[in-house]
Amino acid sequence: xxxxxxxxxxxxxxxxxxxxxxxxxxxxxxxxxxxxxxxxxxxxxxxxxxxxxxxxxxxxxxxxxxxxxxxxxxxxxxxxxxxxxxxxxxxxxxxxxxxxxxxxxxxxxxxxxxxxxxxxxxxxxxxxxxxxxxxxxxxxxxxxxxxxxxxxxxxxxxxxxxxxxxxxxxxxxxxxxxxxxxxxxxxxxxxxxxxxxxxxxxxxxxxxxxxxxxxxxxxxxxxxxxxxxxxxxxxxxxxxxxxxxxxxxxxxxxxxxxxxxxxxxxxxxxxxxxxxxxxxxxxxxxxxxxxxxxxxxxxxxxxxxxx
Amino acid sequence: xxxxxxxxxxxxxxxxxxxxxxxxxxxxxxxxxxxxxxxxxxxxxxxxxxxxxxxxxxxxxxxxxxxxxxxxxxxxxxxxxxxxxxxxxxxxxxxxxxxxxxxxxxxxxxxxxxxxxxxxxxxxxxxxxxxxxxxxxxxxxxxxxxxxxxxxxxxxxxxxxxxxxxxxxxxxxxxxxxxxxxxxxxxxxxxxxxxxxxxxxxxxxxxxxxxxxxxxxxxxxxxxxxxxxxxxxxxxxxxxxxxxxxxxxxxxxxxxxxxxxxxxxxxxxxxxxxxxxxxxxxxxxxxxxxxxxxxxxxxxxxxxxxxxxxxxxxxxxxxxxxxxxxxxxxxxxxxxxxxxxxxxxxxxxxxxxxxxxxx
Numbered sequence: 001x002x003x004x005x006x007x008x009x010x011x012x013x014x015x016x017x018x019x020x021x022x023x024x025x026x027x028x029x030x031x032x033x034x035x036x037x038x039x040x041x042x043x044x045x046x047x048x049x050x051x052x053x054x055x056x057x058x059x060x061x062x063x064x065x066x067x068x069x070x071x072x073x074x075x076x077x078x079x080x081x082x083x084x085x086x087x088x089x090x091x092x093x094x095x096x097x098x099x100x101x102x103x104x105x106x107x108x109x110x111x112x113x114x115x116x117x118x119x120x121x122x123x124x125x126x127x128x129x130x131x132x133x134x135x136x137x138x139x140x141x142x143x144x145x146x147x148x149x150x151x152x153x154x155x156x157x158x159x160x161x162x163x164x165x166x167x168x169x170x171x172x173x174x175x176x177x178x179x180x181x182x183x184x185x186x187x188x189x190x191x192x193x194x195x196x197x198x199x200x201x202x203x204x205x206x207x208x209x210x211x212x213x214x215x216x217x218x219x220x221x222x223x224x225x226x227x228x229x230x231x232x233x234x235x236x237x238x239x240x241x242x243x244x245x246x247x248x249x250x251x252x253x254x255x256x257x258x259x260x261x262x263x264x265x266x267x268x269x270x271x272x273x274x275x276x277x278x279x280x281x282x283x284x285x286x287x288x289x290x291x292x293x294x295x296x297x298x299x300x301x302x303x304x305x306x307x
Numbered sequence: 308x309x310x311x312x313x314x315x316x317x318x319x320x321x322x323x324x325x326x327x328x329x330x331x332x333x334x335x336x337x338x339x340x341x342x343x344x345x346x347x348x349x350x351x352x353x354x355x356x357x358x359x360x361x362x363x364x365x366x367x368x369x370x371x372x373x374x375x376x377x378x379x380x381x382x383x384x385x386x387x388x389x390x391x392x393x394x395x396x397x398x399x400x401x402x403x404x405x406x407x408x409x410x411x412x413x414x415x416x417x418x419x420x421x422x423x424x425x426x427x428x429x430x431x432x433x434x435x436x437x438x439x440x441x442x443x444x445x446x447x448x449x450x451x452x453x454x455x456x457x458x459x460x461x462x463x464x465x466x467x468x469x470x471x472x473x474x475x476x477x478x479x480x481x482x483x484x485x486x487x488x489x490x491x492x493x494x495x496x497x498x499x500x501x502x503x504x505x506x507x508x509x510x511x512x513x514x515x516x517x518x519x520x521x522x523x524x525x526x527x528x529x530x531x532x533x534x535x536x537x538x539x540x541x542x543x544x545x546x547x548x549x550x551x552x553x554x555x556x557x558x559x560x561x562x563x564x565x566x567x568x569x570x571x572x573x574x575x576x577x578x579x580x581x582x583x584x585x586x587x588x589x590x591x592x593x594x595x596x597x598x599x600x601x602x603x604x605x606x607x608x609x610x611x612x613x614x615x616x617x618x619x620x621x622x623x624x625x626x627x628x629x630x631x632x633x634x635x636x637x638x639x640x641x642x643x644x645x646x647x648x649x650x651x652x653x654x655x656x657x658x659x660x661x662x663x664x665x666x
Contacts, residue, residue: 258534
């Protein structure tokens with residue numbers, strides 16, 4: 001039935017961090033999902049749910065403890081060969097949360113953006129390199145003159161555009177946007193989200209959008225995965241998740257979003273969800289198919305209870 | 308019931324001396340706050356929301372200068388004379404009489420507003436000991452009560468904890484407990500939930516609302532999240548480039564906005580019910596306040612701008628008893644301009660929802 005080949009498929013990803021001999025933090029516990037070319041997959045959850053860890057494991061900033069990650073037909077989990085690593089580094093790029101902290105303050109914008117080109121020896125001469133940078137700058141809504149400035153001369157929104165330009169210049173197949181808009185003002189958030197959508201339409205890049213703000217995620221994502229305590233508790237298309245949330249954690253997340261409607265909002269009390277007292281054990285649950293691409297984590301009895 | 312005013316800001320104007328020249332950050336702000344009510348101040352970063360609050364608390368940075376205006380504060384407590392102008396007090400008097408005792412503030416980031424080398428118990432008791440010379444035992448008892456009030460379990464045990472041992476939401480609760488320690492009459496919340504997760508955000512907002520009802524205090528919220536505003540506020544003031552461009556009851560601002568900037572803000576808010584492909588953005592960027600602003604500061608970004616907007620600053624037009632907006636569109640000679648169609652549809656849908664909810 002599926003004629004599309006997934007760009008990225010993650011199976012049973014575990015990421016544990018050993019803190020001391022007797023204590024291990026289990027940040028991610030068996031997460032499966034796939035991302036198709038040109039789509040946006042939104043990963044949401046509260047802080048500590050492991051969403052950033054997943055992003056970092058995928059781009060191999062960490063070594064995954066267990067699980068299989070296949071990116072563009074190549075297995076990128078475990079030890080990578082030189083060519084696989086090069087393939088990964090050129091085709092997967094990341095945009096970071098804090099646009100103030102992720103740009104080297106001592107380098108000019110031109111150098112920052114061209115760094116990827118330099119490392120992989122993509123440009124043959126100086127002229128070509130500069131032209132590529134100028135082109136990318138234009139694409140993200142900045143101008144040529146900005147190339148010779150330093151990061152501190154830009155506003156937050158502009159800096160995030162530089163971060164996007166840096167990721168785009170490699171012409172990646174997948175961009176991991178880790179809370180890329182959380183540090184920005186609302187009106188600027190909208191601009192950056194629109195920019196990312198435009199670029200996606202033009203280049204057909206897939207985006208893994210990691211965020212905790214569900215209302216923005218709804219705008220940008222085709223499909224959503226809800227994470228809690230390192231488990232993927234619910235996943236499905238944006239429409240499925242918002243129309244028919246099943247897992248109590250998803251419900252509490254959705255109800256926590258304040259609506260800009262004073263009369264309704266004043267009387268509404270958000271649904272609370274407490275994992276400890278709810279008696280749910282994520283480790284026992286399995287992924288249950290609801291409809292289409294909609295899956296929920298839980299046991300049979302739990303599912304009946306929530307329905 | 309007669310409403311009595313707790314805080315009245317009149318014609319406040321503040322400028323900062325910077326390397327680039329004189330920045331007029333606040334250009335004539337007026338608003339009143341009644342006892343027990345909540346006002347939310349919304350605007351983009353740089354619109355002057357935080358500067359106004361810092362002026363109230365007397366913690367403007369050293370290059371800031373108050374050019375004119377008054378901040379009148381009237382206390383209901385017996386040991387204070389009526390209506391004092393906070394701007395006339397010097398720093399020492401502010402510290403002794405106002406800060407923490409009458410007006411308390413909750414800052415944006417709970418990670419940085421707590422002292423990392425003091426137990427949270429000591430931090431809660433500090434203010435009480437300083438302002439009221441409360442004996443240690445009493446202060447301890449009250450601190451435990453406060454921690455329970457803000458919903459921290461095992462309050463006694465937590466008293467000995469250091470901030471790093473608590474999660475972000477817990478830390479913000481501690482900050483709220485500290486703010487409440489001296490029974491303030493006015494609580495200023497500067498983006499209290501921006502640094503927190505959505506689920507915790509809802510809890511903290513409900514907590515502040517609950518406490519406000521219990522203790523009958525007035526609250527000023529500074530935020531850029533209109534969802535938060537809808538949840539907590541009685542009154543809303545929309546700020547742009549150092550001025551309040553529209554103020555009114557929360558329902559008036561959300562259902563009958565008059566100022567084009569408010570239209571833009573409301574339209575830019577991501578809405579869970581629409582499937583628009585694109586988010587609305589207000590074109591352009593806020594003006595640089597180093598330069599003198601001629602006419603309406605919002606005119607260059609305003610598609611509804613009239614000719615007069617480039618020459619003359621609009622006064623506050625009164626829409627209803629409580630609703631004011633500063634735009635020439637409300638002048639009797641102005642062409643009739645309605646809010647954008649998309650926004651209108653959205654407002655109607657919101658009203659529909661509200662009606663359904665009421666039934």
